[in-house]
Amino acid sequence: EDQVTQSPEALRLQEGESSSLNCSYTVSGLRGLFWYRQDPGKGPEFLFTLYSAGEEKEKERLKATLTKKESFLHITAPKPEDSATYLCAVQAPQGGKLIFGQGTELSVKP
Amino acid sequence: NAGVMQNPRHLVRRRGQEARLRCSPMKGHSHVYWYRQLPEEGLKFMVYLQKENIIDESGMPKERFSAEFPKEGPSILRIQQVVRGDSAAYFCASSPEKGTEAFFGQGTRLTVV
Numbered sequence: 289e290d291q292v293t294q295s296p297e298a299l300r301l302q303e304g305e306s307s308s309l310n311c312s313y314t315v316s317g318l319r320g321l322f323w324y325r326q327d328p329g330k331g332p333e334f335l336f337t338l339y340s341a342g343e344e345k346e347k348e349r350l351k352a353t354l355t356k357k358e359s360f361l362h363i364t365a366p367k368p369e370d371s372a373t374y375l376c377a378v379q380a381p382q383g384g385k386l387i388f389g390q391g392t393e394l395s396v397k398p
Numbered sequence: 399n400a401g402v403m404q405n406p407r408h409l410v411r412r413r414g415q416e417a418r419l420r421c422s423p424m425k426g427h428s429h430v431y432w433y434r435q436l437p438e439e440g441l442k443f444m445v446y447l448q449k450e451n452i453i454d455e456s457g458m459p460k461e462r463f464s465a466e467f468p469k470e471g472p473s474i475l476r477i478q479q480v481v482r483g484d485s486a487a488y489f490c491a492s493s494p495e496k497g498t499e500a501f502f503g504q505g506t507r508l509t510v511v
Contacts, residue, residue, distance in 0.1 A: 319497055331402075331489050331502035332441070375441065383497035384454050385431065385443040 290315045294376050294389035301366055301396050309361040309392045311376030319383055321359050323352050324375040326391070332375055335361075366396045400425070402492050402503035403472075410509045417477040417484070419506045423492030430473045431500055432465060435487040447473060480510045 291314045301307055313321065320339050324332035336345045338354040345352050349370065351362040361374055373393045377386035403422040411417050423430050432444040446454040447467035458465070462480075467473040477484055487507050491500035 320499075322499060324502075331404075331504045332491075334499050334501055337499050377441075379497065382454075384429075384446045385457070386433075386441075386500065387443065388433075388441040390440045 290378065290380055290387050292376055292378055292387055292389035294374075294392050296392060297390065298393045299395070301363075301394070303367055303396055303398050304365050306362070306364045306366070308363070309374055309376075309394070311359040311361070311389055312357060313359070313376075313378045315378045315380055315387070317381035319379040319381050321354055322377045322379065322386060323359070323361055324377065326373045326375055335374075363394070366394075368396045368398050370394065371396045402427075402490055402501055404488075404490050404503035404506050406506060407504065408507050408509070410511060411480050412511055413481060414479050417480050417508055419475040419477075419488050419490075419508070421473040421475070421490030421492075421503060423473070423490075424494075424501055427492035427494050427501075429493045429496055429500075430467050431491045431493075432473075432475050433489045433491065433502075435489060435505075437486070441489065444475070477508075480508075482510050484508060485510045 293312045295310045323335040326332045336352040341356045343354050349364050353360045373391040375391045377388045430447045433441045435441050443457040445458050445465045462478045464476045487505045489505045491502045493500040
């Protein structure tokens with residue numbers, strides 16, 4: 289069964305304290321891995337798509353990487369406005385639906 | 399370019415009533431997906447539609463739930479005879495092609511009283 293596990297469930301950082309979020313996945317042929325950010329009461333906001341092992345993408349303080357079994361979202365020198373829940377999702381070979389992890393709730397304190 | 403539009407943002411229904419949730423995809427997007435987010439749970443896939451076709455409904459409950467995406471107009475998720483357990487946030491997403499990144503709307507929060 290296709291599955292996505294994110295860790296940790298919650299992460300508290302001080303402003304400027306870099307860290308990484310993990311997304312482990314089991315899928316029968318990965319078509320794509322997606323990272324989203326979700327603020328309370330809002331819909332998920334698209335961040336990155338990764339398609340193959342070794343691929344990396346960056347956006348401001350965020351960098352996403354992909355291996356054959358997991359993806360990391362690295363946050364460099366975070367700011368309080370980076371506080372949100374970060375969601376990881378995989379897309380199976382047939383495309384279409386996304387299978388989401390439970391998310392990592394990130395809190396960055398000034 | 400407007401994003402994915404969902405309405406209403408909040409919907410309150412009494413047990414046994416019908417709920418209709420609407421979703422207008424981004425301009426140029428012909429693929430629509432519905433997801434449900436229960437309190438303290440992750441996003442769960444419900445159904446994937448293209449214009450006038452249901453492509454994948456593997457996540458839809460067998461009874462009371464239906465979805466459509468007509469040739470003209472928004473996609474509709476319909477829940478008949480709602481129960482308290484249907485209370486959740488329902489999100490719609492759209493993509494230009496199958497397999498590309500999907501963009502989400504702000505959701506409809508359904509409360510069944």
